[in-house]
Amino acid sequence: MIEATGLRKSYRVGRGRKAGTVEAVRGVDFAVERGEIVGFLGPNGAGKSTTMRMLATLIRPDGGRATIAGVDLLRAPAQVRRQIGFVAQASGTYDDSTARRDLVLQARLYGFGKAEAQRRAEAAIGAFQLDDFADRRIRTYSGGQRRRLDVALGVIHSPQVIFLDEPTAGLDPPSRVRMWQEVRRLRAEGMTIFLTTHYLDEADTLCDRLSIIDGGRIVAEGTPSDLKREISGDVVAIDLTRADVTDGPADADLPIAAKLLAEQPYVHSSEAVDGTLRLYVDSAATAIPQIMRTLLTRGVEPGAIEARRPSLDDVFLAKTGRSLQE
Amino acid sequence: MKLVRDTWLIFQQEVGLMVRNPVMVAFSLAQPVTYLILFAPFLKVVMVDRGASSYADAYRIYVPGLFVAMGLFGGLFAGYGLLSALRAGIIDRCRVTPVSRTGLLLGRALMHVCLNVVQAVIITVVALPFGLRVHLGNLLISYALLSVMVLLSTSISYDIALLVRNENSLGVLVNTVGQPISLLAGVLIPLVLAPLWIQQVAVWNPFSWATNGMRALFNGQITEPVVWQGALIMIVLAAVSLVWSSHLFNREVS
Numbered sequence: 001m002i003e004a005t006g007l008r009k010s011y012r013v014g015r016g017r018k019a020g021t022v023e024a025v026r027g028v029d030f031a032v033e034r035g036e037i038v039g040f041l042g043p044n045g046a047g048k049s050t051t052m053r054m055l056a057t058l059i060r061p062d063g064g065r066a067t068i069a070g071v072d073l074l075r076a077p078a079q080v081r082r083q084i085g086f087v088a089q090a091s092g093t094y095d096d097s098t099a100r101r102d103l104v105l106q107a108r109l110y111g112f113g114k115a116e117a118q119r120r121a122e123a124a125i126g127a128f129q130l131d132d133f134a135d136r137r138i139r140t141y142s143g144g145q146r147r148r149l150d151v152a153l154g155v156i157h158s159p160q161v162i163f164l165d166e167p168t169a170g171l172d173p174p175s176r177v178r179m180w181q182e183v184r185r186l187r188a189e190g191m192t193i194f195l196t197t198h199y200l201d202e203a204d205t206l207c208d209r210l211s212i213i214d215g216g217r218i219v220a221e222g223t224p225s226d227l228k229r230e231i232s233g234d235v236v237a238i239d240l241t242r243a244d245v246t247d248g249p250a251d252a253d254l255p256i257a258a259k260l261l262a263e264q265p266y267v268h269s270s271e272a273v274d275g276t277l278r279l280y281v282d283s284a285a286t287a288i289p290q291i292m293r294t295l296l297t298r299g300v301e302p303g304a305i306e307a308r309r310p311s312l313d314d315v316f317l318a319k320t321g322r323s324l325q326e
Numbered sequence: 327m328k329l330v331r332d333t334w335l336i337f338q339q340e341v342g343l344m345v346r347n348p349v350m351v352a353f354s355l356a357q358p359v360t361y362l363i364l365f366a367p368f369l370k371v372v373m374v375d376r377g378a379s380s381y382a383d384a385y386r387i388y389v390p391g392l393f394v395a396m397g398l399f400g401g402l403f404a405g406y407g408l409l410s411a412l413r414a415g416i417i418d419r420c421r422v423t424p425v426s427r428t429g430l431l432l433g434r435a436l437m438h439v440c441l442n443v444v445q446a447v448i449i450t451v452v453a454l455p456f457g458l459r460v461h462l463g464n465l466l467i468s469y470a471l472l473s474v475m476v477l478l479s480t481s482i483s484y485d486i487a488l489l490v491r492n493e494n495s496l497g498v499l500v501n502t503v504g505q506p507i508s509l510l511a512g513v514l515i516p517l518v519l520a521p522l523w524i525q526q527v528a529v530w531n532p533f534s535w536a537t538n539g540m541r542a543l544f545n546g547q548i549t550e551p552v553v554w555q556g557a558l559i560m561i562v563l564a565a566v567s568l569v570w571s572s573h574l575f576n577r578e579v580s
């Protein structure tokens with residue numbers, strides 16, 4: 001449904017001597033099949049919105065090609081617009097308007113007549129459960145209500161493909177779960193969904209497949225479970241911020257312990273995130289006693305130690321050397 | 327045809343939003359009335375120098391000037407609305423639809439035209455009891471001329487807004503451009519009072535042609551060449567400026 005190869009985009013920033021370019025997207029390839037929910041997971045500034053805005057015909061790629069629903073993005077953007085819906089990261093509604101007015105206008109902008117536009121607005125109000133506030137000023141909506149309206153506006157013309165840029169950013173947990181249900185419903189209605197997120201749980205539970213994007217490049221790709229399986233074994237997270245160190249200064253314990261543990265034969269790899277050391281091991285059950293023994297012989301007593309299955313954050317960490325969690 | 331339809335849709339939406347904002351409506355209505363009430367006492371005294379011997383004469387000179395002043399500044403500040411719509415993502419939401427790009431811009435500009443004509447009608451109606459008398463046909467032609475002028479000032483504002491892309495620079499530019507233009511159009515202080523060199527500079531100010539054209543119309547001198555000259559200048563410039571702003575707008579809008 002979506003096929004992109006080598007999409008690139010850089011922005012010119014600054015004036016005069018301070019002028020430079022920001023390489024926002026440095027060549028991304030991916031494909032989305034009909035009826036899939038595919039996500040771009042990445043930190044702030046990774047190039048998620050830029051990629052999405054290129055695919056939604058809002059900005060022109062500097063290089064690369066893409067086809068959406070069989071239509072060439074660069075050659076026939078007008079035709080692409082008829083096949084896609086787009087929900088931007090920023091809402092895009094006037095505070096003084098109402099859901100119903102905006103829905104009708106949006107349908108009319110897609111070329112529908114007055115009666116059909118009203119019918120579609122009515123249907124969208126029902127489907128997204130906007131009834132209670134459809135005729136109220138948008139400024140009075142809650143964040144979740146506003147975001148549901150945004151998505152309703154994006155799909156008013158029943159597109160084949162819908163692009164959702166951070167559909168749940170800033171929403172409280174119940175509203176997020178609600179939005180996930182809407183997204184799944186759209187898929188059940190036959191839409192193909194491409195979304196961006198920087199939430200690990202969202203990527204994990206909502207997406208059929210993921211591309212992890214960082215610094216304008218895709219660093220990993222696959223289903224959430226495949227990605228996690230790539231990191232075999234268990235993760236042991238050791239909190240060293242509250243560690244007791246009997247010899248040596250306290251701020252030196254993380255590097256010392258990290259170096260020491262990384263050299264142990266049962267540790268595949270290790271990463272330090274803030275004050276926590278993550279060790280990737282075959283089995284936490286056998287590793288933890290050995291880890292404790294190693295630390296204690298050096299007089300380091302960890303504040304807390306935790307064993308768990310690898311998460312998407314571990315995948316991200318393994319691929320980029322940084323953690324997604326703030 | 328699609329352009330007309332889409333322009334109309336956007337126009338309707340913008341007018342609807344304007345009407346739904348009571349503060350905006352109150353300000354837009356109060357503004358012309360205050361101008362009239364505050365200036366009325368001065369009018370006859372000041373306008374005597376331009377040969378006004380009665381309030382009727384004074385208003386024939388002052389009211390067209392007021393049209394131009396309000397149309398000029400009303401239009402020049404339109405860029406703010408465009409920038410905030412761009413920032414809020416409203417333009418993007420429209421641009422992912424197959425809507426006509428030019429229609430998006432034109433519909434918004436026409437809202438400002440409509441608003442200014444409504445304000446002009448209010449000014450006219452309020453000035454009637456003070457003694458303003460003007461031929462209906464000429465009055466309607468003045469409104470038409472005003473409409474084209476507002477289209478020009480609005481699209482100039484859009485041009486600037488799309489080039490500088492930020493509200494502060496827009497504000498500074500609009501003020502530095504707007505003040506001399508309005509002075510050199512003799513909207514409030516008649517140019518007859520100005521030194522000769524200013525009068526000569528004013529010849530190059532298109533808005534001064536519009537002011538003079540409108541004053542001639544209010545004086546019942548529809549056959550004066552300045553009427554068609556003013557109209558022609560406004561039409562040509564408005565067309566050029568609109569084409570340019572829609573070009574800027576159709577470039578990647580980010």
Ligand SMILES: Nc1ncnc2c1ncn2[C@@H]1O[C@H](COP(=O)(O)OP(=O)(O)OP(=O)(O)O)[C@@H](O)[C@H]1O
Pocket residue numbers: 011012013022023024025042043044045046047048049050051089198580
């Ligand atoms: N219009 C622009 N002009 C200049 N630089 C830009 C522009 N838009 C984005 N950038 C830069 O391009 C890079 C990618 O931005 P993008 O908005 O695509 O990131 P993102 O992954 O969507 O981030 P976020 O999670 O914060 O939304 C960033 O470094 C950003 O500063």
Ligand SMILES: [Mg+2]
Pocket residue numbers: 048049050089165166
């Ligand atoms: Mg983004």
